[in-house]
Amino acid sequence: MSPPMDMFEKNLGLLRTFDPALAGRVGKVPFPEDVTVVRSRSGEPVPQIQSICLHSRYQPALEAQKLVSEFQPKPGRRAVIYGLGFGYHVLEWLKARTGDIVVIEPLMSIFRAF
Numbered sequence: 001m002s003p004p005m006d007m008f009e010k011n012l013g014l015l016r017t018f019d020p021a022l023a024g025r026v027g028k029v030p031f032p033e034d035v036t037v038v039r040s041r042s043g044e045p046v047p048q049i050q051s052i053c054l055h056s057r058y059q060p061a062l063e064a065q066k067l068v069s070e071f072q073p074k075p076g077r078r079a080v081i082y083g084l085g086f087g088y089h090v091l092e093w094l095k096a097r098t099g100d101i102v103v104i105e106p107l108m109s110i111f112r113a114f
Contacts, residue, residue, distance in 0.1 A: 025108070032109030047086055047113050054085040054110070064088035068096055078102060086114050 016023040036048045042059045056063040068089055073079050079097075081090055084105035093101060105111045 026112055029108055029112040032113055035109055035113040037113065044088075045086060047110060049110075054083070055088055060086070060088045061092070064092045068092040073097070080104065082106075084111060084114060 012023055012027055015026065034049055037045050038048050038053065038057070040046050040055070040057050040060050042061070044055075044060050046053050046055045046057060046060055048054070069092075078099065079093065079101045081093065081101060081103045084090065084103050090101070090103055
């Protein structure tokens with residue numbers, strides 16, 4: 001696995017191709033001191049703020065898949081997802097559906113850690 005900084009630079013490069021302004025903002029933010037990245041039982045990374053995990057500490061991808069499968073959007077409507085976390089639910093949404101989505105992450109620190 002690549003060191004975290006290498007992965008960050010790779011992700012930042014990809015973000016630059018789609019949204020250069022956002023990539024510039026994210027690139028200026030230091031890794032947040034209030035976010036800890038812990039491993040779930042399945043080995044996947046999970047962001048934690050203080051004692052609160054933003055995804056399951058057991059199987060975040062599987063639980064995101066179950067969560068998304070239960071939601072039925074209205075045809076022709078754009079989905080808005082509030083909260084990125086580490087994107088498990090967003091990835092599952094993209095796997096299961098077509099169409100545009102908007103993801104709103106209010107904390108730049110979470111976006112940076114992701």
